[in-house]
Amino acid sequence: MYDVFQTDRLIDFWLAEDIGYCDLTAQLMIEAHEIGAFAMNARETLIVAGIDVAARIFRRYDPTLEVNVHVKDGEKIERGTVMLDVSGTARSVLTAERTVLNIVQRLSGIANLTEQYVAAMAGTKARLIDTRKTTPGLRMLEKHAVTCGGGLNHRLGLDNGVMIKDNHIAVCGGIAKAVQRARKQLPVLTKLEVECDSLAQVEEALAANVDVIMLDNMSLEDMTRAVEIVGGRVMLEASGGINLATIGAVARTGVDYISTSKINQAAACVDIGLDEAE
Template sequence: MYDRFAVDRLIDLWLTEDIGYCDLTAQTMIDADAKAAFVMNAREPVIVAGIDVAVRVFERYDPSVRVAKHLNDGERAEKGAILLSVSGNARSLLTAERTALNIVQRMSGIANETARYVKAIEGTKARLLDSRKTTPGLRMLEKHAVACGGGLNHRLGLDNGVMIKDNHIAVCGSIKAAVARARKVLPVLTKIEVECDRLDQVAEALETDVDVIMLDNMALADMRHAVEMVGGRAKVEASGGIRLETIRPIAETGVDYISTSKIMQSAPAVDIGLDEAE
């Protein structure tokens, strides 16, 4: 889920960064009227993400080129599958190639990593959330990639909800005071979440009308106790130190959500190439 107008602005920046004054290789080697046709293919199994952005990269650089998608975002592609085909001016295709590949490799890598975490908690009630620890400038696309991999988006930005953390509590004096001040002026459909790293903080949060309680870096036993304390009166999110090898036991404590930045920050780019069409 992203806005095309905003993506076009990003693409302009990406192409400007990569091209500089001009594509010396394409312009010195290839005739101005030369034509070519290429296919973007998966060189390993991937969950596709960013394919529409890649299409737009080619179209944005040269509206005369013809681009056709063969798979949609969120679909699985086996090794050798064709993701899109593109034809037209050879110089244009070769100049835009790397930018288009970079974004699909990055976004599909995030989708792949997200899917691994989602599978690890399959069969529990917990749902996987991302975080705001995104690459500057790429948040909406990285969060879209998380959704392609089966995860859910946490806040898109600071204006999407109130997240009361330890420093906010320190300034306001208490969880109760912080929640009361926020609720007094907050838009009525906006949620409040409070970060707790101790059980006494969970108890204090339950004395307010908070919507979500985040358990930050808690031990498993404390998480289970916190879930019992909450008893469905608010949603419970686990966060902090989440890794693939630890996420299943955390999910089994009964929390509603598990949030992690690992699915974006630690996701390796997948191997996708652009080759001459046969």
């Protein structure tokens, strides 16, 4: 889920960044009246993310282009699948091509990796959530890509919820004081989460009546014990040091959520190409 208005602002920036004053190659080699027809093809199996953004880029650069989308975000497709086709002024298609491919390759790469993490948690109640460690300027779309791969979004930004971390606790003089200070002006529909790095802090946060407790860089044994201590009274989130090799064991401790920045930061772009239509 993303906002079209915000997306258009990003598209304008992306196009300006890549084109500069003009696409010199296209201007020199392709006549203004020449028409072309092209297809965006998946060159590997992938989870689609950002396909509507791709179509919007073509149309925003040149509204006369005809774009037909053949797949949906969140859909798993095989190598060779035609994702969209575009026809019209050849100059326009080739000028916008790289911007289109860059964003879909990036977002689909995140969706791909997210799906692998979700699969590694199969058979547990834990749900995968992302973090704010996103590419500056791309957070909205990268978080959308996570949902395409089967994950959930954590905070979209700092104004989306209260998360009391170690430095907040240190400034306030303890978890209880930090929570009390936050509760005084907390919007009524806003969640309050506290980061804990010890079982003693878990008990303190539980007593302070928080909504979510984050178990930060805890051992599997401590996470399992934290689940027992909490007994389902609040949601538990495991975070820190989570990767594809460790997430299954963490999920089996009984936590409700597992957050990791890896699904964004470690995602490799998928292979997609724009080829002349047959």
